[in-house]
Amino acid sequence: MGRIFLSAAHGGFENGILDPGSIAGNTTEAQEMIVLRDLMVAELRSRNFEVLAVPDDLSQEQTINWINARSRQSDVALEIHTGSSTDPATRGSTVYYIANNDQRKAHGELLLLALLRRVPELPSRGAKPDTQTGLGSLIFVGNC
Ligand SMILES: [Zn+2]
Numbered sequence: 001m002g003r004i005f006l007s008a009a010h011g012g013f014e015n016g017i018l019d020p021g022s023i024a025g026n027t028t029e030a031q032e033m034i035v036l037r038d039l040m041v042a043e044l045r046s047r048n049f050e051v052l053a054v055p056d057d058l059s060q061e062q063t064i065n066w067i068n069a070r071s072r073q074s075d076v077a078l079e080i081h082t083g084s085s086t087d088p089a090t091r092g093s094t095v096y097y098i099a100n101n102d103q104r105k106a107h108g109e110l111l112l113l114a115l116l117r118r119v120p121e122l123p124s125r126g127a128k129p130d131t132q133t134g135l136g137s138l139i140f141v142g143n144c
Helices: 029-046 060-070 102-118 139-143
Strands: 004-008 051-053 076-080 093-097 124-129
Parallel strands (some): 004 051, 093 124
16 A cells, blocks of 8 residues: 555635634534544554645645645545534444545445444444535545
8 A cells, every 4th residue: 555645624724714624612623633633643653654644724625736746546545524413313434435436435444444443432324425425525535
């Protein structure tokens, strides 16, 4: 496997406005994903994976451009998010992959299984094509 690009979602400016992602309590999705990403980078590097952390102040488009300017064929790119909802039934983990790509689907299923093995308390919401999101596609998934 090649290198791993890890993006902590949100935190950049979108149309001139700072994007915090979801907000809960006194923290934001952007802040929490930076903390999680830093833990993931340290863990992956301790296992001898080459990891590139995407700068935290980039917009979505800048993030994609930053990765694509540096990536090679064997690399993988992941962006981590956390959602928020007042409905506890929506709790759980989902991995989204680019639609109509069996290899990415298999990778998404493997990634979700690995996560759920380590954190069995998390309900699985499945590995899903990005066409099943509320937006109908995910910019990151379709362009990295
Ligand atoms: Zn998000």
